[in-house]
Amino acid sequence: MQALLWQRAQAPFAGAFALPGGYLLGGETLEDSIRRHLAEKVDVRELSHIEQLVTTSDPSRHPSEWQVATAYLGLVPSDLDPELPIDTYWYPIDELPETAFNHGTIVLAGRERLRAKLSYANIGFALAPHSFxxxxLRDLYAVALGHEVSATNLQRVLLRRELLEATGERRAPGPSGGRPAALFRFRSRALEITDQFAVLRPPG
Amino acid sequence: MQALLWQRAQAPFAGAFALPGGYLLGGETLEDSIRRHLAEKVDVRELSHIEQLVTTSDPSRHPSEWQVATAYLGLVPSDLDPELPIDTYWYPIDELPETAFNHGTIVLAGRERLRAKLSYANIGFALAPHSFxxxxLRDLYAVALGHEVSATNLQRVLLRRELLEATGERRAPGPSGGRPAALFRFRSRALEITDQFAVLRPPG
DNA sequence: TAGGTTTTCTACTTACAGTCGATAACTTAG
DNA sequence: CTAAGTTATCGACTGTAAGTAGAAAACCTA
Structure with a gap:
């Protein structure tokens, strides 16, 4: 699991890594502003989901100014690998570099939000390719949740909730053979809350 | 379920009802600001839980100014009945009056947040008296969730999660008799997320 | 055709939510 | 004092979904 960070050239926190973002323009919506700043870093059309995360007002987050900042969680499909400008990288969030402001905390909050939503929503559509x-999908869930997941159980849980449907196609087997996998897609690509809640516990 | 609203005297939205709140002071934390404005309406020491709800930036929320506003969800125990100043009332949220800004939407968002947390957290501590x-508790949950709840099931679910503990005391029976009820309390009065998820479905 | 690999299916087990009726512990009325 | 009414509590049963494991399917290469 990776976060998009860029290295700040100027104070404050020169040299530290920061999430994309910036100041709000007058009359602008928060989400519009996020998309505008993000577009400077990456092709934002592929953003499969975005939601508000948290608004921080801690006076200590900025060394000289007093700021109020709203963080958003944005997700892109795992098969996407857009070109990035210089000084901008995908960082594995388990080995974050020194971050500016409170951005390290925000990244962790985003991961927690994602983990929770995997249990009670169809948020997987935002991480997975169109068909898979x-x-x-099991591997995606395992990375996002941080533990192994049973493919049998995952399939049954998501099918029972009618979040997945078979495309009818099969993927060509890999070089070492094996039964070709049936392909699925998410029925909906907009966030929907389930009335069930699968913890998808780690095995053992 | 009721929301604390006061009637605005001045434009914009003169005469309409609004949630307590107001402008942020420089260097002030959002939560500090909320508590400061709330203290003008009600004794805020009894606030058993407060959490950030949503930050709105829709330019249409205010007729003349462009504002960014952060809403918080605050809860008080059901047995609390503080004195209120003139023009301030508890309103049943099923029959909200005309509200200023987007406050009607915010109240509904708060209710949804509360309903969700009743299923996967110990948030009930914020609604219940110290012992009950x-x-x-069943009646509290029923009001908050909007449907009947089985006392047997509620007790078992909350005990299994070790959220409740018996005080050892019993409540005096009512005027019409009946077995005196054993009293319970929440083990923790700080928000804790459960790793289970009980939907507490309506019977039938 | 045999052996290796990956996916998929099916049956079994476990755990918890939801239901229902019996029992306990009080009241008041006669 | 006893019976009837009321409220709370307990325990057993049921249904459903999650978690597990092993067999079968469908491909590959040698």
Missing amino acids: SISQ | SISQ
């Missing part, structure tokens, strides 16, 4: 095998 | 019978 259950094994691919 | 299971029947009392």
Whole structure:
């Protein structure tokens, strides 16, 4: 799991890494502003989901100014690999570099939000390609949740909730053979809350 | 379920009802600001829980100014009945009056947040008195969730999660008799997320 | 055709939510 | 004092979904 960070050239926090973002323009919506600043870093059309995360007002977050900042959680499909400008990188969030402001905390808050929503919403659509095998999806969930996930159980849980549907196609087997995997897609690509709640516990 | 509203005397939205709140002072934390404005309306020491709800930036929320506003959800125990200043009332949220800004939407968002947290957190501590019978708690949950709840099931679910503990005391029976109810309390009065998720479905 | 690999299916087990009726512990009325 | 009414509590049963494991399917290469 990776976060998009860029290295600040100027004070404050020169040299530290920061999430994309910036000041709000008058009359602008927060989400519009986020998309505008993000567009300077990456092709934002592929943003599969975005939601408000938290608004921080702690006076200590900025060394000289007093700021109020609203963080958003944005997700892109795992098969996306857009070109990035210089000084901008995808960082594995388990090994974050020194971050500016409170951005390290915000990244962790985003991960927690994602983990929770995997249990009670169809948020997986934002991480997965348009069509995928259950094994691919299992691996995505395992990375996002931080523990192993049973493919059998994952498939049953998501099918029972009618979040997944089979495309009818199969993926060509890999070089070492194996049964070709049936492909699935999410029925909806907009966030929907489930009335069930699968913890998808780690095995063992 | 009721929301604390006061009637605005001045434009914009003169005569309409609004949630307590106001402008942020420089260097002030959002939560500090909320508590400061709230203290003008009601004794705020009894606020058993407060959490950030949503930050709105829609330019249409205010007729003349462009504003960014952060809403908080605050809860008080059900047995609390503080004195209120003139023009300030508890309103049943099913029959809200005409509200200023987007405050009607915010109240509904707060209710949804509360309903969700009742299923996967110990948020009930913020609504219940310090000690209570299971029947009392059942009635609280029923009001908050909007449907009947089984006392037997509620007790078992909350005990299994170790959110409740018996005080050992019993409540005096009512005027019409009946077995005196054993009293319980929440083990913790700080928000804790459960790793289970009980939907507490309506019976039938 | 045999052996290896990956996916998929199916049956079994476990755990908890939801239901229902019996029992306990009080009241008041006669 | 006893019976009837009321409220709370307990315990057993049921249904459903999650978690597990092993067998079968469908491909590959040698």
